[in-house]
Amino acid sequence: MNKLSYYLKKYWYAYAFALLCTIIAVVLDMVSPQVTKNIIDKVIIEGKTDLLFSLLSMILFIGLGRAVFTYVKELIFDTVSSKIGSQLRKRLFTHIQGLSISFFDENNTGELMSRVKDDVDRIWAATGYVSMLIFEVTIHTGIALFFMYRESASLAIIPTIVLPIVGGLAILMENKLGKIYENISEQNAKLNTVAQENLAGVRTVKAFAREKFEINKFLSHNKQYYDLNMKQSKVFIKLYPYFQLITKLLPMFVILFGGRQVIRGEISLGTLGAFTEYSMNIVWPMEMLGWLSNDLAAAFASYKRIRKIFAEEAKITEPENPVILDEVKGSVEFNQVSFNLNGNDILTDISFKLEAGKTIGIMGTTGAGKSSIINLLQRFYDASQGEILLDGVNIKDLSLKQLRGSISLVMQDVFLFSDTINENVKLGKRPWVKQEEVIEAAHYSQASEFIERMDDGYDTIIGERGVGLSGGQKQRISIARALAKKTPILVLDDSTSALDMETEHLIQKSLTDIKATKIIIAHRISAVRNADEIIILENGKIKERGTHETLLKEKGYYYQTYQAQYGDYISDSGNREVTTCL
Numbered sequence: 209m210n211k212l213s214y215y216l217k218k219y220w221y222a223y224a225f226a227l228l229c230t231i232i233a234v235v236l237d238m239v240s241p242q243v244t245k246n247i248i249d250k251v252i253i254e255g256k257t258d259l260l261f262s263l264l265s266m267i268l269f270i271g272l273g274r275a276v277f278t279y280v281k282e283l284i285f286d287t288v289s290s291k292i293g294s295q296l297r298k299r300l301f302t303h304i305q306g307l308s309i310s311f312f313d314e315n316n317t318g319e320l321m322s323r324v325k326d327d328v329d330r331i332w333a334a335t336g337y338v339s340m341l342i343f344e345v346t347i348h349t350g351i352a353l354f355f356m357y358r359e360s361a362s363l364a365i366i367p368t369i370v371l372p373i374v375g376g377l378a379i380l381m382e383n384k385l386g387k388i389y390e391n392i393s394e395q396n397a398k399l400n401t402v403a404q405e406n407l408a409g410v411r412t413v414k415a416f417a418r419e420k421f422e423i424n425k426f427l428s429h430n431k432q433y434y435d436l437n438m439k440q441s442k443v444f445i446k447l448y449p450y451f452q453l454i455t456k457l458l459p460m461f462v463i464l465f466g467g468r469q470v471i472r473g474e475i476s477l478g479t480l481g482a483f484t485e486y487s488m489n490i491v492w493p494m495e496m497l498g499w500l501s502n503d504l505a506a507a508f509a510s511y512k513r514i515r516k517i518f519a520e521e522a523k524i525t526e527p528e529n530p531v532i533l534d535e536v537k538g539s540v541e542f543n544q545v546s547f548n549l550n551g552n553d554i555l556t557d558i559s560f561k562l563e564a565g566k567t568i569g570i571m572g573t574t575g576a577g578k579s580s581i582i583n584l585l586q587r588f589y590d591a592s593q594g595e596i597l598l599d600g601v602n603i604k605d606l607s608l609k610q611l612r613g614s615i616s617l618v619m620q621d622v623f624l625f626s627d628t629i630n631e632n633v634k635l636g637k638r639p640w641v642k643q644e645e646v647i648e649a650a651h652y653s654q655a656s657e658f659i660e661r662m663d664d665g666y667d668t669i670i671g672e673r674g675v676g677l678s679g680g681q682k683q684r685i686s687i688a689r690a691l692a693k694k695t696p697i698l699v700l701d702d703s704t705s706a707l708d709m710e711t712e713h714l715i716q717k718s719l720t721d722i723k724a725t726k727i728i729i730a731h732r733i734s735a736v737r738n739a740d741e742i743i744i745l746e747n748g749k750i751k752e753r754g755t756h757e758t759l760l761k762e763k764g765y766y767y768q769t770y771q772a773q774y775g776d777y778i779s780d781s782g783n784r785e786v787t788t789c790l
């Protein structure tokens with residue numbers, strides 16, 4: 209289904225019918241010079257004026273017939289190519305969505321966007337008007353040649369010599385343009401990436417007054433894109449006049465040699481008239497060959513790129529016979545888990561056991577590997593060593609859908625869609641999440657107050673098309689989204705960092721009412737202090753572990769963090785017992 213041949217086979221009957229319509233339209237076209245011939249020879253020269261009406265009626269009939277069959281043919285090509293383009297785009301997009309996170313680590317959004325949009329568009333064109341014209345050109349030329357040989361075999365030698373020369377030119381042009389189009393396609397992807405990154409990161413660009421630098425970066429890619437397009441134009445401009453020259457010479461030679469044959473009485477004037485009309489009729493198909501080889505070269509280059517993406521396989525897939533749990537209770541166990549990515553040890557020998565409904569807090573310096581633990585739990589990546597168990601079952605054996613469906617993740621980087629608050633909380637689960645549940649989740653995440661203050665409340669459109677939100681408001685909506693999912697496991701990855709202490713405290717309090725197993729990654733003591741176990745990571749290894757109280761006694765990283773965050777408060781109070789109240 210990812211190959212073009214699949215679609216060509218699927219729609220062969222439509223193409224066959226379109227081909228038939230093309231043949232009929234072209235045959236009608238080719239009958240026209242015969243009528244001209246009869247008007248010259250029979251009506252004008254022989255004076256049989258009674259034939260004039262029927263001959264003129266034939267011209268009208270031919271014109272009408274041609275219009276009808278041309279319409280049907282074009283309709284079929286347009287419909288089929290639109291279907292192929294849209295289905296191929298759907299397949300490509302679905303395939304990309306199914307690829308593992310590691311694929312997205314290596315490929316830019318802008319590049320993927322140009323594959324899904326521009327490259328599919330070129331294939332759309334190739335299976336539509338380009339193939340239609342190729343059919344038409346071939347049939348037109350074939351039938352015109354047949355009639356030409358019927359009229360005068362000696363004169364027909366002229367187009368027979370010319371045609372292979374034009375064909376050779378078209379192949380040469382296609383070869384020369386093919387490579388350039390591959391580069392154009394690649395450069396187009398780079399240009400898209402720069403534009404996409406710059407527009408998405410416009411605030412950062414402005415904040416650092418980097419507009420000029422970024423514009424120059426864009427201009428440099430734009431210039432390369434321009435240069436490649438100029439290179440393509442130059443090839444086209446250099447070769448296209450040959451097509452025009454040859455096609456203009458053809459009728460000239462026909463009149464020259466045909467005229468001589470008329471003077472010698474070898475053929476009639478009407479035959480020369482018909483022959484000249486036939487030769488004019490194959491002039492445009494020959495000229496078209498130049499354009500068609502241009503478009504075909506572009507489509508081939510695009511298809512090659514798309515095939516490359518289709519050849520990518522998801523590294524993490526649904527197991528062949530997945531274990532499907534009747535009910536996910538939510539116990540999580542990491543058993544001597546290590547994770548190596550591109551030769552770097554991200555996590556080493558991580559073990560912890562979290563009973564269903566319990567809470568674990570994960571702390572550590574930036575880059576220590578906290579989010580990587582979650583990435584492994586969600587199977588965004590697979591552990592290099594050790595095993596991760598959910599309710600006692602290795603997550604590699606579990607249904608991927610059930611695994612991910614059992615975890616609600618509040619990510620470090622909040623991503624909200626340009627949609628209503630409601631839709632952002634429901635996140636595509638419209639039929640399952642009731643409005644009361646959205647309100648309840650917003651209440652727990654301390655978001656209801658500011659949402660209700662908005663004119664359109666939960667129907668307020670946020671993001672690019674709607675109102676802007678503060679970092680803390682975005683975090684609260686993303687917490688509401690996770691809570692509305694009501695899963696047995698809730699993961700909060702540094703998700704209250706933008707909140708003031710009071711709001712954070714209120715959320716922490718609400719979270720105690722949530723029955724799920726909780727994994728809380730945080731830099732603030734207040735977020736993890738009530739956890740059943742807290743682990744401290746350093747360079748991917750567990751450096752400290754225990755409860756708030758035991759860790760304070762250890763006087764290690766946790767204690768130092770605690771001192772840094774509450775030191776003033778403790779010394780002001782001068783009382784160690786304060787530690788238990790915080």
Ligand SMILES: Nc1ncnc2c1ncn2[C@@H]1O[C@H](COP(=O)(O)OP(=O)(O)OP(=O)(O)O)[C@@H](O)[C@H]1O
Nearest residue numbers: 313549554572573574575576577578579580581620
């Ligand atoms: N996709 C990736 N490709 C290569 N290295 C990665 C990738 N993701 C993370 N890393 C590396 O893995 C290490 C751990 O990253 P991780 O995001 O787990 O840290 P963290 O403890 O969550 O940090 P922070 O507190 O800053 O969010 C870092 O050194 C990071 O550079």
